[in-house]
Amino acid sequence: MPADLNPIDKAKFIAAKRAVGFVQDGMKLGLGTGSTAAWMVRCLAERIREEGLRVVGVPTSTRTAELAVSLGVPLSTLDEVKWLDLTIDGADEFDPSLNLIKGGGAALLQEKIVATASDQMIVITDAAKEVVQLGAFPLPVEVIPFGWQTTKALVEETLVSMDVLGRDVTLRMTGDRPLVTDESNYILDLHLNRIGNPRQLALVLNQIPGVVENGLFIDICDIVIIGHADGRAVVRDINTRTVEEDRVEFAPSDNIFTDLD
Structure with a gap:
């Protein structure tokens, strides 16, 4: 583990690893875009290597696709798979109703299409993204x-x-x-x-x-996972109205850190 990994990156990794725990063999997955989603792709690749997990991913941006290919995550297109079991992505803000602002990485159009074409959407984030009311983030x-x-x-x-x-x-x-x-x-x-x-x-x-799409994701997110640098992962499920907290082992392999931006 790199000694200079900061608390925010630790929190993002914790959220990403907890979310990848929801992935089951045979799933068709939407792969989000952004720094937190990049951790998710790395954690997913680790499960594929170590467990032989069989999944196919649909990336929401060119940079996510490039990362997934470099790590050996099998990819397809939304047109080919038609529908997804689960999308895992980050967010720039989320409110108590799990409404989101997304698009800080300029991939909001593909992100919204992919998330809407999924049975379930999980958002992975750190505590700084939680707000009482949306709008502080542009x-x-x-x-x-x-x-x-x-x-x-x-x-x-x-x-x-x-x-x-x-x-x-x-x-x-x-x-x-x-x-x-x-x-x-x-x-x-x-x-x-x-x-x-x-x-x-x-x-x-x-x-x-002239407007193609906006970055407000309303009634799309099902679960938010908030990672904390001390290893805690808080899981909020809007459908079951539950909040659960558990701990995630922070012991990523060297492969996860390869070529991090």
Whole structure:
């Protein structure tokens, strides 16, 4: 175990390892995107190597696909498998109803498609992502490049009638160029501070021409697993209304740490 692994990464690893414990032989899995999801892919690969676990994964981004291939996780496409047993992914925020903001990694469109096409979605996270009300994290909205400034203006106009505290909208950049998603779209980040009615906002945003999808995941997540650096994993199940806490052994093999960013 690297000596410089920080508490946040330890917490992410704990959540990821606990989530991979839900995976059963023969499952078709949605593989999320982001730093916490990367831990999940590594833990899944370890189970495949050590236990002979037979699964097939559908990645939600190019970078997740590349990581999975490098670690020997079998992949397919959503068109090929049609439906998934389980999706495991991270989140930028989650509230008490397990509604989410996702898209900090600019993969929200594929993430939402994959999660919606799953029997169950598990979100893996650390305690810092838990909020009383969504909105502190900027809400990503994926838009087509054509007429994006007009789309931005329409989004800003729409926000005037929404229950939000802020209305600043920015185009996400990478260097001096607009960030381009895997689907060749742009991302608008909505700096709202607080979202009073996430369900309403999600529905209204998707009615705006030029908007492809937004980063509000409403009634999609079933379980949130919150990892802690001391080895605790808190499992919240929205369907059973239960909260369970157990401990996860923090003893990852050297293979898990190979080529970490």
